[in-house]
Amino acid sequence: MRLLRTIFSIVAVAALSVSVDSCSGSRGTKIVIGSKNFTESFILGELIAQEIEADTSLKVERRFYLAGTYICHQAILSGRIDIYPEYTGTALTAILKEPAGHSPEAVYQKLKSSYEQRFGLTLGPALGFNDTFAMEIRGEDARRLHLKTLSQAREFTPHWRAGFGYEFMERPDGFRGLAETYGLRFAEPPRVMDLGLLARALQNRQVDLAAGNATDGLIPALDLFVLEDDKHYFPPYEAVPVIREQTLKQHPEVARALSRLKGQISDQQMQQLNYAVDGQHRDVQLVAHEFLLKKGLLN
Numbered sequence: 001m002r003l004l005r006t007i008f009s010i011v012a013v014a015a016l017s018v019s020v021d022s023c024s025g026s027r028g029t030k031i032v033i034g035s036k037n038f039t040e041s042f043i044l045g046e047l048i049a050q051e052i053e054a055d056t057s058l059k060v061e062r063r064f065y066l067a068g069t070y071i072c073h074q075a076i077l078s079g080r081i082d083i084y085p086e087y088t089g090t091a092l093t094a095i096l097k098e099p100a101g102h103s104p105e106a107v108y109q110k111l112k113s114s115y116e117q118r119f120g121l122t123l124g125p126a127l128g129f130n131d132t133f134a135m136e137i138r139g140e141d142a143r144r145l146h147l148k149t150l151s152q153a154r155e156f157t158p159h160w161r162a163g164f165g166y167e168f169m170e171r172p173d174g175f176r177g178l179a180e181t182y183g184l185r186f187a188e189p190p191r192v193m194d195l196g197l198l199a200r201a202l203q204n205r206q207v208d209l210a211a212g213n214a215t216d217g218l219i220p221a222l223d224l225f226v227l228e229d230d231k232h233y234f235p236p237y238e239a240v241p242v243i244r245e246q247t248l249k250q251h252p253e254v255a256r257a258l259s260r261l262k263g264q265i266s267d268q269q270m271q272q273l274n275y276a277v278d279g280q281h282r283d284v285q286l287v288a289h290e291f292l293l294k295k296g297l298l299n
Contacts, residue, residue, distance in 0.1 A: 029057065031247065031254060034072055034081035035064040038195045039277050039284075040131065040215060040270065044085035046288040047261065048241055054298045055257035068167045069094050077119060082247040083254075087131055088123075089235035091115075091242070093173040100173065100235030104130070107236050116245065124241035124255070125262035129270045131237045133168070134214045134226040135178075136202060142225035149230040150182050153209070162190040163198050163207035173235060175211070181233045196278075199224065215267055217275025239265070260297050 035045030115121040168174040198210040199218040
């Protein structure tokens with residue numbers, strides 16, 4: 001019996017050690033990078049991973065396609081990942097449940113302060129582009145109806161079908177507020193679709209308006225048109241790395257590596273990266289590697 005108790009104790013300690021290790025931001029010389037479940041987040045995660053690999057001696061594990069904002073937030077809080085790419089307006093409205101405002105710098109500072117005080121997380125430098133939501137219609141419809149803005153589109157939406165991602169339907173800066181701000185009504189309840197299917201659904205006339213992102217690579221490729229947010233409903237969505245503070249304390253070299261990415265990606269460049277993966281079906285690791293080489297960011 002004593003032997004069994006000893007065995008059980010050893011097993012329990014071992015299990016606890018595994019549990020602590022799996023939830024800890026410290027994994028020796030390993031950093032875990034996460035991403036959300038869409039192409040742009042995947043690309044940003046890969047850029048971050050390759051820059052850390054190039055600029056430090058740390059090993060990088062990739063845990064990409066972790067679903068949406070809430071799953072990534074829980075993953076970094078629990079220590080399953082150390083870093084993931086996020087958007088300032090998204091984090092402030094979806095995680096903190098606060099109005100984002102319209103000053104990029106004010107939104108960044110408010111988010112950084114709140115994350116440090118409440119979660120033990122911090123923000124890396126802004127990567128350079130603003131990936132705001134884009135209300136997309138077919139280019140031929142925009143030209144035929146002479147549409148440029150969301151306010152102008154309101155006249156036609158009662159005859160249109162809309163398609164949105166699940167998160168856009170639920171988040172406070174999503175569909176409900178947009179519809180109220182512009183007085184939008186549709187022919188039927190919006191279809192909830194996977195983000196990766198929305199542009200093709202629009203092209204194939206399954207929907208007539210879709211919520212994409214301004215840096216979607218398929219916008220020019222599929223001749224889509226982005227309606228101007230003329231009432232400035234959407235806040236800034238600057239892309240930034242979210243990082244566990246414990247990770248930076250243990251590996252300060254990570255901050256140096258991430259600082260090299262500051263302001264390096266323009267809206268147009270992000271759109272080109274997205275198109276290379278979504279439109280040309282190129283390997284994301286190769287696309288990221290080529291971009292970092294062109295920028296002189298790989299040692």
